[in-house]
Amino acid sequence: MAEDRRLVxxxxxxxxxxxxxxxxxYTGVVRALVAARVGWGADADDGTQDVFLLALRRLSSLTxxxxxxxxxxxxxxxxxLEMLRRAAPRRTASLDAIxxxxxxxxxxxxxxxxxEVGRMLAAIxxxxxxxxxxxxLRYRQELPVKEIAVRLGLQPPAVSMRLTRGLRRLREHxxxxxx
Amino acid sequence: MTSERAREILEQTVGGTVPxxxxxxxxxxxxxxxxxxxxxxxxxxxxxxxAATSRLLAKALAPRVGSLSDAELANRIVGAxxxxxxxxxWRPAVAAALIVAAGIVAWxxxxxxxxxxxxxxxQVVAYxxxxxxxxxxxxxxxxxxxxxxxxDAENHTGSGGQKDWMVEVVGHGAAVLDMDGDGDLDLFVxxxxxxxxxxxxxxxxxxYRNDGSLHFVDVTxxxxxxxxxxxxxxAVAADFDADGRPDLFxxxxxxxxxxxxxxxxxxxxxxxxxGVAGDAAEWSTAAAVxxxDGDGDLDLxxxxxxxxxxxxxxxxxxxxxTWREMAVPCGPEPLLPxxxxxxxxxxxxxxxxxxxxxxxxxxxxSFQPVISDFDDDxxxxxxxxxxxxxxxxxxxxxTGRFADHALAAGVxxxxxxxxxxxxxxxxxxxxxxxLNDLFATNFSHEPNVxxxxxxxxxxxxxxxxxxxxxxLTTGSLMTLGWGTAMADLDADGDLDLxxxxxxxxxxxxxxxxGTAYEQHVSLLENDGGGRFREVSASAGDGVRKxxxxxxxVAADFDDDxxxxxxLTVLNGRSVLLRNDxxxxxxxxxxxxxxxxxxxxxxxxxxxxxxxxxxLVRDHLIGSSFGSSEDPRLLIGLGKAESAKISVRWPARTxxxxxxxxxxxxxxxxxxxxxxxxxxxxRIR
Numbered sequence: 001m002a003e004d005r006r007l008v009x010x011x012x013x014x015x016x017x018x019x020x021x022x023x024x025x026y027t028g029v030v031r032a033l034v035a036a037r038v039g040w041g042a043d044a045d046d047g048t049q050d051v052f053l054l055a056l057r058r059l060s061s062l063t064x065x066x067x068x069x070x071x072x073x074x075x076x077x078x079x080x081l082e083m084l085r086r087a088a089p090r091r092t093a094s095l096d097a098i099x100x101x102x103x104x105x106x107x108x109x110x111x112x113x114x115x116e117v118g119r120m121l122a123a124i125x126x127x128x129x130x131x132x133x134x135x136x137l138r139y140r141q142e143l144p145v146k147e148i149a150v151r152l153g154l155q156p157p158a159v160s161m162r163l164t165r166g167l168r169r170l171r172e173h174x175x176x177x178x179x
Numbered sequence: 180m181t182s183e184r185a186r187e188i189l190e191q192t193v194g195g196t197v198p199x200x201x202x203x204x205x206x207x208x209x210x211x212x213x214x215x216x217x218x219x220x221x222x223x224x225x226x227x228x229x230a231a232t233s234r235l236l237a238k239a240l241a242p243r244v245g246s247l248s249d250a251e252l253a254n255r256i257v258g259a260x261x262x263x264x265x266x267x268x269w270r271p272a273v274a275a276a277l278i279v280a281a282g283i284v285a286w287x288x289x290x291x292x293x294x295x296x297x298x299x300x301x302q303v304v305a306y307x308x309x310x311x312x313x314x315x316x317x318x319x320x321x322x323x324x325x326x327x328x329x330x331d332a333e334n335h336t337g338s339g340g341q342k343d344w345m346v347e348v349v350g351h352g353a354a355v356l357d358m359d360g361d362g363d364l365d366l367f368v369x370x371x372x373x374x375x376x377x378x379x380x381x382x383x384x385x386x387y388r389n390d391g392s393l394h395f396v397d398v399t400x401x402x403x404x405x406x407x408x409x410x411x412x413x414a415v416a417a418d419f420d421a422d423g424r425p426d427l428f429x430x431x432x433x434x435x436x437x438x439x440x441x442x443x444x445x446x447x448x449x450x451x452x453x454g455v456a457g458d459a460a461e462w463s464t465a466a467a468v469x470x471x472d473g474d475g476d477l478d479l480x481x482x483x484x485x486x487x488x489x490x491x492x493x494x495x496x497x498x499x500x501t502w503r504e505m506a507v508p509c510g511p512e513p514l515l516p517x518x519x520x521x522x523x524x525x526x527x528x529x530x531x532x533x534x535x536x537x538x539x540x541x542x543x544x545s546f547q548p549v550i551s552d553f554d555d556d557x558x559x560x561x562x563x564x565x566x567x568x569x570x571x572x573x574x575x576x577x578t579g580r581f582a583d584h585a586l587a588a589g590v591x592x593x594x595x596x597x598x599x600x601x602x603x604x605x606x607x608x609x610x611x612x613x614l615n616d617l618f619a620t621n622f623s624h625e626p627n628v629x630x631x632x633x634x635x636x637x638x639x640x641x642x643x644x645x646x647x648x649x650x651l652t653t654g655s656l657m658t659l660g661w662g663t664a665m666a667d668l669d670a671d672g673d674l675d676l677x678x679x680x681x682x683x684x685x686x687x688x689x690x691x692x693g694t695a696y697e698q699h700v701s702l703l704e705n706d707g708g709g710r711f712r713e714v715s716a717s718a719g720d721g722v723r724k725x726x727x728x729x730x731x732v733a734a735d736f737d738d739d740x741x742x743x744x745x746l747t748v749l750n751g752r753s754v755l756l757r758n759d760x761x762x763x764x765x766x767x768x769x770x771x772x773x774x775x776x777x778x779x780x781x782x783x784x785x786x787x788x789x790x791x792x793x794l795v796r797d798h799l800i801g802s803s804f805g806s807s808e809d810p811r812l813l814i815g816l817g818k819a820e821s822a823k824i825s826v827r828w829p830a831r832t833x834x835x836x837x838x839x840x841x842x843x844x845x846x847x848x849x850x851x852x853x854x855x856x857x858x859x860x861r862i863r
Contacts, residue, residue: 006693017503020257021693027253032240045252052256120239139233140240142594144647145201156202157191164190167232174232 004151008065011056019059022068023052029069030076032140033132036124037080047083051076069151073133080125116174123173131166134159180211185222188212194229198648200708250597308657308680309699309723312716318669318704319763320719321744321756329395332385332753334729336371336410339750340685342508344374346410346432346462346487348683350749352662352730352805356416356425358440362849362862363389364736364809366745367404368753369411369429374491381408388444393737393757403446409436413730413805417468417477419453420528423777425810428455430463430481439528454530455479455522460486462517467801469550469559469781471537472579473832475773476524477781477800478533480561482545483517490514503624507684510567516542519563523579537580543568547604549802550782551615552829553588553632554640557836559782559829562590564601564619574638578832584640590617590630594644599625603731603804607665607674608632608795609649610709615797617642620660620678620804623687623694627655627663627678631709651676651703654713657694658701659683662731662804666742669704670764670815672794676703676711679728679746679804697725700746700756721756734809738863740766740847742813764817765846770862771798771812771826774854779810782829783854787814787822794822811849821845828854 007025010018027048034047055072062071124132130152137148145163149156188209189195191202195216199209216222242248247255325331337347353368370383386402387395399405410432416425424440434456438446450456457463462484471478490509500509521538522530543565553560558575562585565571569591573581585591592598600622609616614632621627631645646652655678662679669675680698682688688695700722703711715722721744730747737743741758748754767787771780781800786793798812816822821843830836841852841859849863 003693016257020253023256024250024253027256028242028249031249031252035240040246045247045255048252049256116235117239120235124236124239135236136240139237142647144650145197146650147647147653160191160193160197160202163193163197164229167193167229167236170236171228171232174235 004068005066008059008062008068012059012062012065019056022072026069026072027052028140029133029136030072032136033073033076034080034083036121036132037077037084039118039121043083047079048076051079054079066153069137070130070133073136074129077125077129077132119174119177120170123170123177126173127166127169131162134162135166138163180208180215182215182219182222184208185212185215185219189216189222189226189229193233194226196230196233200710201648206708248597308695308725309716310654310713313712313714314717316704316714316717317762318714318718319741319758319761320717321700321702321721322719322759323721323724323754324393324757325752325754328393328755329397330366330368330385330387330753330755331397332368332370332387332747333383334370334747334749334751334753335373335380335383336749337373338378342683342685344487344491345508345510346491347371347374348508348749349412349464350661350727350729350805351411351747352413352465352803352807353732353745353747353753354414354416354427354807355732355734355736355745355809356427356807357810358386358416358425359388359442359444360424361391363391363738364734365389366395366736367414367416367427368747369407369409369414371432372408372410379408382406384411386444386446389736391738393755398444402444403441403448404438407436407448409433411436411805412462412464413466415466415468415479415801415807416810417479417781417800417807418778419477419479419524421476421526421775421778425779426528428466428468428479430466430805432462432487434459435463435481449528453528454532455481457481457483457520460488460517461520462487463520464545465547465801465805467548467550467561467799468807469800470773470829471521471550471559471561471575472523472533473558473577473830473834474524474526475775475778475831476526477778478524479522479530480548480550480801481520481522482548482563483519484544484546484566485511485514485517487511487514502684505684505686511544516544516568518542519545519548521581533579538573539581539583541571541583543571545571546602547802547804549604549606549617549799551606551797551799552782552784552836553615554638555614556637557827557830562604562606562617564604565598566600566602567598569598570601570619572640574640577830588640589642589644593625593628593646597625599628601628603661603663603679604802605663605665605676606797606799606802609665609674609676609705610645611673611707611792611794613793613795615795616645616665618663618665618676620663621655623657623659623682625656626652627660645709649709650711654701654703658698659694660701661729662746662806664731664733664742664744664803664808666733667766667813667815668702668733668742668758669762670741670766670813670817671707672764672789672792672815672817672819673705673707673709675705677701677731677733677744678703679731681727681729681749695725697727699723699725700728700731700744719756719759721754726751726754729804730806731803732806732808735768735811735813740768740813742809764815765819766813766815767822767824767844767846768811768813768849768863769798769824770810770849770851772851772853773828774856776853776856780826780828780854784827785812785814786825786827787816788825789816789819789822816846819846824852826852826854 035044572585630642
């Protein structure tokens with residue numbers, strides 16, 4: 001969090017390198033959040049770029065620089081929703097077209113289907129913003145709970161409890177949508 | 180454990196998918212939880228459901244095959260960011276506000292000062308390379324004893340302030356040896372040199388004899404090492420001719436050097452007779468030693484980088500490079516990487532160049548090699564840290580022929596498949612599971628990397644990137660690491676980490692990149708469970724002080740059973756940091772020799788059994804960065820008064836490795852163990 005604050009302050013002062021460091025740090029999370037709405041591929045890439053350009057324009061309005069993570073996640077969520085609204089007819093196609101990694105890298109005991117992966121992405125959007133961000137930091141950036149806690153200003157048990165509750169909600173959502 | 184507590188732990192560990200230690204659950208409770216869950220079908224079902232959801236989620240959010248990596252996308256976005264110039268206009272005002280807000284030296288800075296002096300701004304907003312002190316740190320502190328030690332070795336690699344070529348920024352390591360057989364540790368510190376013929380230096384290598392009280396006498400004059408003007412990448416000390424005296428091999432930018440130890444503090448340049456000069460076009464960066472062909476003598480692996488003379492001599496003009504918008508010395512691209520060399524010892528200290536016959540044709544920009552048995556078949560293998568290329572893991576087929584298995588083993592790149600700028604290497608069992616793990620130091624803006632060995636089929640070593648889980652990501656993100664040791668600095672029975680840091684570019688601190696040219700030494704204390712915490716700010720002034728470090732050797736220079744640290748400094752004086760022993764445990768030190776009673780048993784694997792713990796330690800020659808280590812293997816025992824020792828000796832050709840038990844050895848002693856003899860000689 002202290003590092004984000006430092007980078008944001010520098011970026012607000014016009015330091016492109018500092019802003020670049022923020023981009024490097026949060027691209028994975030932002031892309032995951034956008035992709036949860038528009039699917040992976042070019043749309044997610046374009047949306048991610050839009051999010052950061054928008055963030056750069058609005059950076060001066062960020063009065064609590066240490067909260068950059070939540071702030072950029074909200075922009076990503078909104079941008080994803082906006083893209084979804086504009087291209088509503090493409091949504092199904094986009095999710096259906098999600099490329100799935102080779103089965104060889106899936107869990108050894110069970111191979112998740114393409115449909116399940118698509119529905120999981122859609123289900124992420126039903127979580128609250130903080131939980132979405134925690135999920136993206138954990139499963140996209142592969143950060144330890146402790147580091148997520150530091151970035152978001154939470155205690156580690158609070159992060160893991162939110163993760164647990166989020167996972168339960170996702171499971172329920174998947175069960176409902178499959179039935 | 181109550182079922183309520185078990186349910187609580189289930190929630191906190193997200194069904195067991197988050198390691199318990201990450202959320203503050205101790206190992207005893209974690210074990211009780213595992214037992215309970217196995218006996219409770221309801222809890223087990225809930226954990227399985229959470230794990231399945233977690234797996235699906237990871238898959239849904241994983242980088243897509245064939246699409247841009249996050250890093251590539253980020254670069255594209257950064258490239259598209261407009262308006263930097265316009266925004267910079269009001270930067271001083273924001274900086275001034277920052278200073279006031281931070282309450283730091285605001286009284287002394289007028290707005291005009293801030294606008295006109297970027298360094299003031301940098302001081303205020305500088306990234307804290309050195310983390311905060313750790314209040315409850317109770318381990319050893321490292322005191323800078325260089326001035327009173329008599330060590331005054333100075334580095335002359337390139338000029339101090341202006342670095343035009345890559346060879347000018349790299350520096351070198353050092354070699355620890357007992358050159359006179361008196362039982363204490365002497366020191367050889369080579370030197371780099373300068374590109375311009377007019378400013379070349381000669382006679383700057385240093386050989387120090389330890390008089391036994393942490394005082395060193397400069398015995399370079401008349402040693403045979405005093406006239407050398409080569410450009411050294413470091414040194415390794417090993418008894419290549421098996422006469423009982425350690426010799427010195429010096430990998431160089433240009434022809435390498437081998438010095439035979441004649442005794443009496445004298446060395447003879449035997450490079451040509453020995454056949455280890457390599458090619459004059461090679462930039463040899465480091466070396467490692469081991470019996471790779473199983474014939475009982477010590478062979479030599481030399482890392483090579485690229486023919487940098489092509490730039491420096493042949494194409495001096497027209498090259499300019501930038502790194503993060505800063506003009507910097509150009510890297511090696513597009514020069515072809517050079518092939519490393521393997522020199523096979525004939526048994527008498529002369530060598531056959533076995534590169535063609537035994538090594539794969541792989542070429543890398545190679546830095547530190549380490550020789551150890553990575554696939555646990557008794558034969559010695561080689562890991563090579565590579566700069567901007569996939570690392571190499573060369574597995575020995577048992578006859579001394581090697582093939583690269585780095586990719587399959589998971590040590591070629593980081594967890595995301597990115598090649599890193601690996602430079603220094605340390606080997607050790609950081610998590611106490613009996614398997615040797617690998618740690619490599621990296622450039623700034625990317626963390627060092629820790630590869631955890633996983634149980635695997637024979638001949639198929641498997642590693643996972645454990646950097647983040649071990650707590651090593653954040654602290655090393657902005658430091659640029661070189662030499663490193665995975666060693667038991669507090670002698671409590673687990674392996675800690677030390678890293679020599681220092682940037683390449685003298686001006687990097689002015690570029691607001693969150694890093695600095697001079698950096699501290701990173702000290703990372705192992706909590707016993709394979710997780711590290713950085714204690715650099717609490718481990719003494721010697722560690723805290725920023726310098727442009729390069730080489731690092733952990734060795735017990737004052738013979739008190741604790742590891743001290745020696746570091747080389749680019750364009751500066753080397754430093755000796757004494758371990759003050761605070762909070763340290765006991766140890767034993769082992770001198771391991773092959774059956775001839777003279778040759779060091781490089782690659783021997785020692786198991787020290789202390790109660791129910793088994794400490795597995797390898798004796799290496801050549802690791803860290805351009806350095807070779809304490810010739811006595813130090814094993815920390817904590818509060819234990821003794822340890823049961825067994826040694827697995829490197830395998831002989833066509834034979835299985837032999838493990839020999841040496842019984843119980845008391846803490847505090849230095850013992851010599853000879854292969855096949857079962858005899859123990861207490862030296863001290």
